[in-house]
Amino acid sequence: MSAVQQATVAAPPRGRRPDRLPGVGTLTLVRAGVELRQFLRERDAVIFVFAYPVIMLAIFSTVFSDAQQGAEGVEVDFARYFLPGMIATGIMLTGFQSIAISIAVERDDGTLRRLRATPLPATAYFGGKVVLTLATSVAQTVTLLAVAALVYDVPMPTDAADWATFAWVFTLGTATGAVCGVGFSSVPRSGRSASAVVTPVVLILQFISGVFFAFYALPGWMQTVASVFPLKWLAQGMRSVFLPPELEILEVGESWQLGAVAAVLTAWLVVGLVLGVRSFRWRRRDDG
Amino acid sequence: MEITSTTATPQPATRPRPGGAPGGTAVHVRGLRKRYGTKQAVDGLDLDIDEGEIVAVLGPNGAGKTTTVEILEGFRSRDGGEVRVLGEDPVTGGHAWRARIGVVAQDSRDQAELTVAESVRHTARYYPRPADPDAVVDAVGLTPKARVRVRSLSGGQRRRLDVALGIVGRPELLFLDEPTTGFDPHARRDFWDLVHALRASGTTILLTTHDLAEAAYLADRVAVVRDGVVVAEGPPGSLGGPEARVPLVSWTQDGVARSERTTTPTALLSRLAATAAGPDGEIADLRVTRPTLEDVYLELVGGPESAAAEDARPTGTQEDAA
Structure with missing residues (x-):
């Protein structure tokens, strides 16, 4: 710091209110840039989010490479049956888990407090998270589809209607996961405990929702419990896209139940929004 | 190097502030009250800060300093009393009001993965008329660290970054909460010069500190807070009145x-x-x-034993944690 600089630092404009504040759209882009940059620099998170579903797909598909999944004469390769669950899990990771943990950490490390003291609108903060979630979800799902198609010869849907289903299930699932993540971010008491609190929720849901095991093979009560939560429906919607139509009879209602998929995911979207808005805090709990 | 607006030229100081407090008062507090459970943290506190003034708020941990400042910053609600900050009630102060204040809080660990320059640059984007981010980085002496990730800064460098983030929006009123904690003597002196430069450009500054030398050097006025009220206030050289001196x-x-x-x-x-x-x-x-300011201060807050006992409390700087 030189003497020259010290003489003339930061004259605050006096005598009037500030000019027009930067728009929410602009600020959302600024925040999205910050979110992406920070995310990409946390290498462990990048690897986890991108590689986890791919590695799981690789492990299960390799271990059960000779196995078929199905019953009563309708069977498909294991990798093909497993892929929809991995896509659903990936969406849950980038949406729900990443957002819940990152907001809990940012509340703890003072990010939120600092932002609260600036003119940044909360909408732009969440907008930045949404852009990050969309970007990571898309990148991760594309990776997963590429590996499945190129390495494990999983046939991709050729029907435009299937891709349309994929698009809305993906979008609604990502939105629901993200919003529920915001709501859940107030549960961990500190940034350090965030992973420990959020990860088991995700793991349990994965096991009971037919991600790692075929859903039709799970005990009835477990199917009932899973039906309350969105992951089961997200996975089911994805199965409708990637599995041949004859496997529809393996589903619980012998139907893909796309109407119920939309209804449950939307219900959780609304619940997550309400909880998120009501429980969101800029400050740590011990800050009073 | 001069820090200038990237979007507009500063307005002359003589122009009246629409909706502002009368008589050029930046902060006006009357009968402020705040209770946590059974503890009356702030108990009828009065404080006025004129535009362009540097006021240091002193007091032992737990005296109600941080609670008061956080109410002024709009972080906390109050139980009672009248508060005007730049002419507005902080409880209802919107984004336009926040654009006019700057906050340098304690204990931040955020933005670890960004570089110093990125951190200041993107924060500048939040404000309608920010200073030039590079000039701000320079003003706090972090230009050699501009491309370094925030996570690898030392404690003192981190505090200087906090200051840079607090002033990059060119606030009319700046809150500095124990800003020089962890500074070496040289960095502390540089920081004092920066504060004087900010004041010279018209920024009003509310400073809380435990460093009596800092208060004596920087402040036009000090206010000593004990048990949630201001027990003495005046210029550092005459605090406590002639008897105390x-x-x-x-x-x-x-x-x-x-x-x-x-x-x-x-x-x-x-x-x-x-x-x-x-x-x-x-x-x-x-x-x-x-008697130095420190002698007078210790007399006012109940002697060195009391102050030392307060400092030893395990709550540390989270004095208002309820």
Whole structure:
């Protein structure tokens, strides 16, 4: 710091209110840039989010490479049956888990407090998270589809209607996961405990929702419990896209139940929004 | 290098602020109250800060300083009292109001993965008329660290970044919460020069600090808070009134240490020279001291024992954690 600089630092404009504040759209882009940059620099998170579903797909598909999944004469390769669950899990990771943990950490490390003291609108903060979630979800799902198609010869849907289903299930699932993540971010008491609190929720849901095991093979009560939560429906919607139509009879209602998929995911979207808005805090709990 | 707006030229200081407080008052607090459970953290506190003034709020941990400042910043609600900050109630202050204040809080660990330059640059984007981010980085002496990730900064560098983030929006009112904690003496002096430069450009500053030398050097006025009220306020040189500033003359006579408070130390000295001087004409261990701000402060907040006991509380800087 030189003497020259010290003489003339930061004259605050006096005598009037500030000019027009930067728009929410602009600020959302600024925040999205910050979110992406920070995310990409946390290498462990990048690897986890991108590689986890791919590695799981690789492990299960390799271990059960000779196995078929199905019953009563309708069977498909294991990798093909497993892929929809991995896509659903990936969406849950980038949406729900990443957002819940990152907001809990940012509340703890003072990010939120600092932002609260600036003119940044909360909408732009969440907008930045949404852009990050969309970007990571898309990148991760594309990776997963590429590996499945190129390495494990999983046939991709050729029907435009299937891709349309994929698009809305993906979008609604990502939105629901993200919003529920915001709501859940107030549960961990500190940034350090965030992973420990959020990860088991995700793991349990994965096991009971037919991600790692075929859903039709799970005990009835477990199917009932899973039906309350969105992951089961997200996975089911994805199965409708990637599995041949004859496997529809393996589903619980012998139907893909796309109407119920939309209804449950939307219900959780609304619940997550309400909880998120009501429980969101800029400050740590011990800050009073 | 001058820090200038990237989007607009500063307005002349003479133009009246629409909706602003009358008489150029940046902060106006009357009868502020805040209770946590059974603890009355703030108990009828009054405080005024004029535009362009640097006011230091002093007081032991738990006295209600941080609670008061956080209410002024809009972080906390209050139970009672009247608060106007830049003419608005912080509870209802919107984004436009936040654009006019700057906050340098304690204990932040955020933005670890960004570089110093990125951190200041993107924060500048939140404001309608920010300063040039590179010039701000330069002003806090972090230009050599501009491309370094925030996570690898030292404690003092981290605080300087906090200051940069607090001033990059060119606030009219800046809150500095123990800003020089962890600074080495050289960095602290540089920081003081920066604060003076900010004041010279018209920024009003509310400073909380435990560093009495810092308060004495920087502040136009200090306010001492104890038990949730302001117990004394005034310029650092006259805090506590004339009685608190009476010089103390101490000497040794016949092997016994003696001292006397007097408003006329010179007269006492000539008397001592006649009666208490040794064979060589010298008075043993003669000292004339005037109470420093620290002496006056410790007297006001109940003596060094009390202050030390407060400092030792395990709550540390989270003095208002409820």
